[in-house]
Amino acid sequence: xxxxxxxxxxxxxxxxxxxxxxxxxxxxxxxxxxxxxxxxxxxxxxxxxxxxxxxxxxxxxxxxxxxxxxxxxxxxxxxxxxxxxxxxxxxxxxxxxxxxxxxxxxxxxxxxxxxxxxxxxxxxxxxxxxxxxxxxxxxxxxxxxxxxxxxxxxxxxxxxxxxxxxxxxxxxxxxxxxxxxxxxxxxxxxxxxxxxxxxxxxxxxxxxxxxxxxx
Numbered sequence: 013x014x015x016x017x018x019x020x021x022x023x024x025x026x027x028x029x030x031x032x033x034x035x036x037x038x039x040x041x042x043x044x045x046x047x048x049x050x051x052x053x054x055x056x057x058x059x060x061x062x063x064x065x066x067x068x069x070x071x072x073x074x075x076x077x078x079x080x081x082x083x084x085x086x087x088x089x090x091x092x093x094x095x096x097x098x099x100x101x102x103x104x105x106x107x108x109x110x111x112x113x114x115x116x117x118x119x120x121x122x123x124x125x126x127x128x129x130x131x132x133x134x135x136x137x138x139x140x141x142x143x144x145x146x147x148x149x150x151x152x153x154x155x156x157x158x159x160x161x162x163x164x165x166x167x168x169x170x171x172x173x174x175x176x177x178x179x180x181x182x183x184x185x186x187x188x189x190x191x192x193x194x195x196x197x198x199x200x201x202x203x204x205x206x207x208x209x210x211x212x213x214x215x216x217x218x219x220x221x222x223x224x225x226x227x
Contacts (some may be wrong), residue, residue, distance in 0.1 A: 029034045043220040047066045047096035050213025051089055060202035067195065088132045147191040150201055154208070155184035161212075172215055179208050 059082060066069040066078070073081070088171035129152045156178030165173035183204040190197040 042216045043099065043224075044093075044096040046213045046216030046218075046220055048213070049209050049219060051092040053208070053210025055085050055089050055215055057202055057205035057210060058203060060198060064198055066201065068149065076148060126151075129153065129156075146190045147194075147197060148188060151184045151187035151191075153184075154180045154187065154204065157209050159209070172212065176208055176212050179204070183208065 062071065062081065066073075095142060129149055133146050133152075137143060156176045161173050161177035161180060164170075165177055181201065185205075186200055188201065200212040
């Protein structure tokens with residue numbers, strides 16, 4: 013027997029489905045993800061540019077300052093990410109639209125994969141004394157991100173999400189084939205960080221801020 017109290021109208025069902033596809037009325041939950049992507053793309057893109065300059069002899073820093081610079085990139089990224097998470101909590105987006113929560117879950121799961129891959133390829137590279145083994149790690153990261161963006165596209169049907177997913181897949185395959193050609197590998201990785209991380213991050217931040225202003 014159907015409980016009348018649990019029935020819904022067609023209008024309510026349509027509104028629910030629309031909230032899944034479009035992400036609901038609030039885009040605040042995208043701010044954290046957008047900040048993380050834009051900051052990560054810019055910071056690690058700058059780090060790749062730093063390595064390109066070293067490769068060409070334009071930067072001739074000793075080992076310690078170079079290591080401090082690279083470590084500083086990660087420190088700054090973590091600080092920005094912490095700020096973004098606190099900002100979203102301030103606006104209570106933890107229980108946001110279903111589509112946004114699903115996207116966050118997909119990208120969080122991707123982050124878990126990333127951590128496992130760091131350990132696997134890091135240990136393998138050190139054990140085999142072969143830096144090329146470590147270079148497979150970014151290729152796997154782009155592949156995992158491509159999968160997450162494909163999930164996002166299925167939820168929200170935004171063309172730029174599908175383009176990001178396709179770009180990530182192509183980049184992953186190309187990087188995997190170029191691990192023995194460090195110069196071309198580095199150029200491709202630099203471009204991909206700006207185009208497939210920083211640019212989507214900027215798009216998400218812009219959308220979240222526009223939604224916040226409208227609210």
